[in-house]
Amino acid sequence: MLRSDVSPNPVQRSGTDPGDAGLRPDDGEPVGPPQSPDDLVQLVSPDGLRRPDPTFDPWVADVTDDQLASLYEDMVVVRRLDIEATALQRQGQLGLWPPLLGQEAAQIGSARALRADDFVFSSYRENGVAYCRGVTLTDLLRVWRGTAASGWDPIAVGMATPSIIVGAQTLHATGYALGCLKDGASSVAVAYFGDGATSQGDVNEALVFAASFTAPVIFFCQNNQWAISEPVGLQAKRPIADRAPGFGIPSIRVDGNDVLAVMAATRVALDRARGGGGATFIEAVTYRMGPHTTSDDPGRYADPLVQAEWAAKDPILRVERLLERNGRLTDELMRSVKSTADAAAKEMRDSCYRLEAPEPLSIFDHVYTTPTSWLARQRSQYAAYLAMFADDDLDGGA
Known part of the structure; x- marks a missing residue:
């Protein structure tokens, strides 16, 4: 686990220097195999227990039970949309769909920490991030329906359209961040990518540039354990978060199924970037419960026993358990969340049917x-x- 001295107020910069922030700049001790949960920042355990953490707790101290319920709703809605889009593809209404099942906390927790003037550069799986940034459900489907080469207006939502070329978006994010630095803006660029992308040259080149020029960028790696069908252990003999310090970029390894821990880690990285500290690398350790895309069959390579272990760490279920412990998981809340999710799914399906082939x-x-x-x-x-x-x-x- 990679720690940082932080301010108790998440909207104020900590003022810590990257050399003494505790984020392990370049000489950390080995922390076990890539799949080990022991070194992760975790604020909510899989059984819904709130785990105290004096370093990261202050960064989510403002998250009330009502706001936690809102994060819960986000995750439920995004999962419902993901299931609906997968069904649309199976019915021949979409050409392809990249599921995010199991990765809701990593996407919602990080995206909800961003400001409107921050800018996101994503891969093709960050549909939950797009939802948080205000991308309409119609625009979310255009590319996968084959009716447009680009889904939405990036400037309007502060998020570039998905990068299909693996890892290329990290260079785009770094370039954008350097522009923010030159303009004197306090905006931060965030690049989302998977564990497989860390072996791409583009990602490593982006890390070099970001470190060399102190770019205000967050490299957010969703380690979902699979690079299509190749397990993460094949390319990473140590945690992926250990790679960034070699470039001079501190890193945080967080439980990617814990929405509060992800939000806290993202806020730490945002604060550091806005304060002139430069880039931070976040490894959100999660698990891709579905296929790489709807053209993939994980049944050919994924171990059902491992999947069952990760199902017990479900990001939505653990928030339900926490809300229940806090007396906030009422029948009224459950009905409201389900109604919102069902309405969003209906809107997505109707939007899909309305899309027309372009001239x-x-x-x-x-x-x-x-x-x-x-x-x-x-x-x-x-x-x-x-x-x-x-x-x-x-x-x-x-």
Whole structure:
């Protein structure tokens, strides 16, 4: 577990120096295998017990039971949307869908810690983050329905559209963060990626640049134990969080199924970035309960016994248990949350059905801000190609 001295007020910067913040800059002791839970920052145990932590507790001291219930609702809604989208794909309404089942706490806890002027750069699995940033359910489906090359307006929601190229978004986030630094803004860039991406050159290059120029960026790794079908232990003999200190970037290893711990760790990293301390690497240790995408079959490689162990650590169930212990898990709350989740799922399905295929030539509309003769020639040639089929229709297919 990698610790930091923090301020009791999460909206004020701690003022700690990265060299003495306790985040282990470069010489930490080994903390066991990548899957070991013993070194994780954890504030809520799987059975719903609130675990005191003098370092990280102050960063979520403002989270009331009502706000915890709101985080619970977020996770339930996002899981319901994920299940609905998976069903839509199975029914042929979506071409593909990347499930986030089991990773709700990592996404909700981190996303709800961000300010509106922070900017997110994600992979294709951060649909829960997109939900928190205000992406509409219609826009969430456009790419997967095949009706658009990009789902939403990044500027409007403070989140770039998903990066399909594994790890590329870490470079984008670092570049954006350097721009914030040059402009004197207090905004922070956040790059979300999986454990498999940490072996990509782009991620390592981003860490080099972020460390060299003290970029206000958070590298948020959701270690869901799988790089498609390859287990994390194949590429990481030590915890992934141990890699960042080698670049001069402190890291935190957190229980990714604990929404409060994730929020606390993210707030620490945000505070450090806003205070001029530079980048932080967060490894949220979680588990991908479903397939890599809907084209994958985890039954061919995932051990059912391991899945059962992680199911017992379910991020939603542990918050339910905590709320129950606090006397907040009422029938009224449960009905309200279910109603909200069901309504969101219906809206998602209806939105999917309403999406229409774009006009074929529109594929050329947003390639460049200023059209080129080269692009115009391609458009003309494609229009001529399409016209051939129109002639066939007029001729009755003869």
